[in-house]
Amino acid sequence: MNKMFAQYTDTQLWQAFTTGNKEALSYIYLQHYKYLINYGIRLYSKEEVVEDCIHDIFTELWQxxxxxxxxxxIRLYLLKALRNKIYSYLKKQQTSLDVNLYTDNYHFTVEYSFEENLIRELGDEELKRKLVCALNQLSARQKEAIYLRFYNNLDYEQIAMVMGISNQSIRTHVYQAIKLLREKLAVELTLVALLLKLL
Structure with missing residues (x-):
């Protein structure tokens, strides 16, 4: 991997890619694959399908x-492209569940892999169990908005662009989700934020 690209801004990297630099495309892929696969399997649980969708996105990008x-x-662009690609796949499948990522009729899976050093810092298995329980009470949109906010560090406007809904709706979803989590966990907002960083 070309270390030179590590110094590039997204704009410079994208420009290198659009001028036909295959190493730039490879660098983009390697830098964002983890975020794409982790997001995609929460929208649709079949990892091989998500991998195919990611591959298709990069093939189409190059073409x-x-x-x-x-x-x-770049990450914002790729997350939105992946969401659209998975939606298109689900639409073609015409599942009996009639899943639609642009209505409330979809599932967003949240699984937490707590890093060992942070487990030691928090030292409270019961609190982590309560967090997962509280998260399971959120709507799919709330879970997805929280995931994009805390795992991908997107702001409200960026989350709205990825999910295809209004900025105000995203703010409402995140506000209501955080409020519910604070009520269920009975802990300070800063601790809720720390726990959510462990996505």
Whole structure:
């Protein structure tokens, strides 16, 4: 992997990719794959399908590289593209559940892998159990918004762009989710934020 790209801004990296630099595309893939696969399998649990969707996105990106537009955030672009790709896949499957990622009729799976050093810091298995229980009471949209906010560090406007709903709706979803988590856990907001960082 070309270490030179580590110094690039997203704009510079994207420009290198659009001019036909395959190493730039590889760097983008390696830098964002973990975030894409982790997000995708929460929208749709079949990992092989999500992997195929990610592969298709990068294949299409390379084929359309000369016509792609200027952008500021590569991860934002890729997350939105993956959500749309999975939605298209589900629509083609015409499942009996009629899953639609742009209505409230979908599932968003949340699983937590607590890092050992942070487990030692928190030292409270009961609190972590309560967190998972409280998260399971959130709607799919609330879970997804919380996930994008804390795992991908997206702001409200960016989350709204990825999920295809209004900025105000995202703020409401996150506010209501945090309020519920604080009530269920009876802990300070800073601890809720710390726990959510462990996604």
């Amino acid at each position: 359309r590289r000369k016509s792609t537009t200027h952008l500021l955030s």
